[in-house]
Amino acid sequence: MIFWDSDSNLLATGLPLKAVSKLLATSSTDSELQQSLEKLGTKYLARYLIMKEYRTLVENGLQKLPIIPIIVGIPGAGKTTIAKELSTALNIGLVIGGDVLRSSLRSIITTENEIFHSSIYDTWKFFGKYSSKNLISGYKAQADIMNSIIQKMIADRGLRDGESMIVEYLHFLPT
Secondary structure (H helix, E strand, C coil), X not given: CCCCCCCHHHHCCCCCHHHHHHHHHHCCCHHHHHHHHHHXXXXXXXXXXXXXXXXXXXXXXXXXXXXXXXXXXXXXXXXXXXXXHXXXXXXXXXXXXXXXXXXHHCCCCCCCCHHHHCCCCCHHHHHCCCCHHHHHHHHHHHHHHHHHHHHHHHHHHHHHCCCCCEEEECCCCCC
């Protein structure tokens, strides 16, 4: 995170900023905050508690705090160029490109998962006739797979091992 204060743990919950703001305004203790998060959903409370514990580990020197910028955009937008520039500027040696990752995953993920093996431009065909809804459904189907894999990589290499990395890819869905 760009800044690091106790309130920043709430940003890791995935709640909209308006909800985070409301929680901060209405909760005077951490216990009240946790109760409010639980009412919104146990996943939000779990994310908050995980980030809180992670922060404690970092503050006590038991865990390194990595830098993990994620660069997303449409093909040709300059994601790779920006990733290279950031890599140099921030002295981060590990740059994970979505195209290379997806290409290597094709040898692991069975061809039965046709939508993963198809071009992003053709995924709508798995959902019927050409329409905005089917375009989005096709994109989301591929993105679900890629997001799951990227999240595991960030959790394993970045958060667990404290390794900084730059991730650039097309398939991004905020959770």
